[in-house]
Amino acid sequence: MDQWYKIDNTGKIFHAVSNASNSAVFRVSITLHETIDPKILQEALDIVVLRFPTLNVRVRKGLFWDFLEQNDQVLKVKEETDYPCAPIDRKENNAFLIRVLYFGKRIAVEVFHSLTDGGGAAEFVKTLTYQYLKLKEENVSAEETELMLPNAPPKTEETEDSFLKYATVTNVKNPATNDKKAYQLKGTQLNPPGINVIQGFVDAAALNSYAKAQGTSLTGFLTSLLIKSIHMEKRRRKAEADLITIAMPVSLRRHFPSVSVRNFFSVSNIGVTMNDQIPFDDVIRSVTEQLIEKTDKAFLQAGINRFVSFQSHIWLRIVPVFIKYPVMRFAFNQLGERAKTMTLSNLGNIKLPDSMKPYVDSMDVILYPTNKSPINCGTATVNDKLTITFSRSIEDNEIIKRFFKELTRMTGLDVTAVSNGWGE
Incomplete structure (x- = not known):
């Protein structure tokens, strides 16, 4: 039976607020000193994506909340042709909410923010790059304290919603903040639209x-x-x-x-x-x-x-x-x-x-x-x-x-x- 996950507390907000002008897609990249070999990068991704089960998912609609379930399709690396952080077209991306791009010497991982934050994405791109270098037979080695090793089994605590784990009070009477209105930037949209x-x-x-x-x-x-x-x-x-x-x-x-x-x-x-x-x-x-x-x-x-x-x-x-x-x-x-x-x-x-x-x-x-x-x-x-x-x-x-x-x-x-x- 396929694994499924509730969307974490923060992720629910990104599911609600994303639209054409707010993609909720961010990018973490590593640039190497040599040009990327896409074939080897795909081989590395096939291994590493299984190490990160909460990124290897597709979204399913629910009545009260959407949820995530294991995606058995292939996540394919693509050469970068668009502007960064463009909305992810799930139909073109085998229903994944993450994409892996290469351009020149750069490996870029773009993620819909409901899945993870910058820290989680950084761990993914570090592990992916490590596996890529290993498959290129470069002289690299690592300990578990330095990155999430590609062949290590995923740990249960890696998939937890830590907000629920560390909340000490769940009945705050006034959960709203009182931040004041700030000065906001305005300007003419780029033509064509993009970033x-x-x-x-x-x-x-x-x-x-x-x-x-x-x-x-x-x-x-x-x-x-x-x-x-x-x-x-x-x-x-x-x-x-x-x-x-x-x-x-x-x-x-x-x-x-x-x-x-x-x-x-x-x-x-x-x-x-x-x-x-x-x-x-x-x-x-x-x-x-x-x-x-x-x-x-x-x-x-x-x-x-x-x-x-x-x-x-x-x-x-x-x-x-x-x-x-x-x-x-x-x-x-x-x-x-x-x-x-x-x-x-x-x-x-x-x-x-x-x-x-x-x-x-x-x-x-x-x-x-x-x-x-x-x-x-x-x-x-x-x-x-x-x-x-x-x-x-x-x-x-x-x-x-x-x-x-x-x-x-x-x-x-x-x-x-x-x-x-x-x-x-």
Whole structure:
């Protein structure tokens, strides 16, 4: 009998809110030093996809909730021809909610967010790349502590919904948040519609040292610089709204021991009310204080409880999906999307087995834009190389240019920038 899974607590939201302008598909990539062999990549994928049963699924419609069941079709690697994070056409993709692409030296894994988060996707692409290098008879080896070994049997705890495991209170009286409305970016949609990607590569250790000298972390500095860059462009456009808020996905695995490959993250909104008189040092100080507060274990625990409590409401359990999903979509747009200006997702320093490092040039994460958040940013570090990736669905890229210009001016570091050229 085929295995089936309930969609995890976070995944249910992505099922409800995804549409043509919000694909809910994100990407994690590894770029190697040599061109990808698609035949060997397919052989590697055939092995690795069985190691990740909660990604090897198809969606089935239910009366009260959709659910996931084992997909016995073949997940095929494809050469990349479209823009990143495009909606996944299940009919063309053998019903999978994940796709594996190759282009030049890059292996890209794109995932519908209901299946997993950036941490889970990173584990998948690491294991896939490891198996690919093994089949190429490269000199690589790994321990279970370094990655999920391709031939190891899946563990039950890897498939759990860790939100349910770590919730301590499930009857929070007021599960809603009170985040204020933030300044939002607007612009003309790219023609043809799609996603433009601009990436900057910088020395991670040098930037981290600079951030520490400013009294913050690398994430704190990048967040502060984003807020400053948005404000400078907002001022140029004479926009009136002042609160600039960066939504930051926070992995809960750092505080709550979990090896689940499913969604297990929270979102912390880091906001600063900007004006021309605020020194950048004060922006850094405010952002750093908020990061400390909103990544504290007690704060995150309250978020888990609030989230599980919301999904435990009797009306959510008994109302059919054709009524429930539109209501959830409306709530997401009015409460979640309105409270942020942009999303910044930092996957952090990705750990690889030492034997793999010589083969890997870089890693990156690409977030999907939405109507109310048409520019987003993702960062990842591997081999001491930080990749900062902006994705946008609008023509205006002044904020992005401003960000990299200020980054170079402030730090004195070299930044190498590339673009996929979509819409240009």
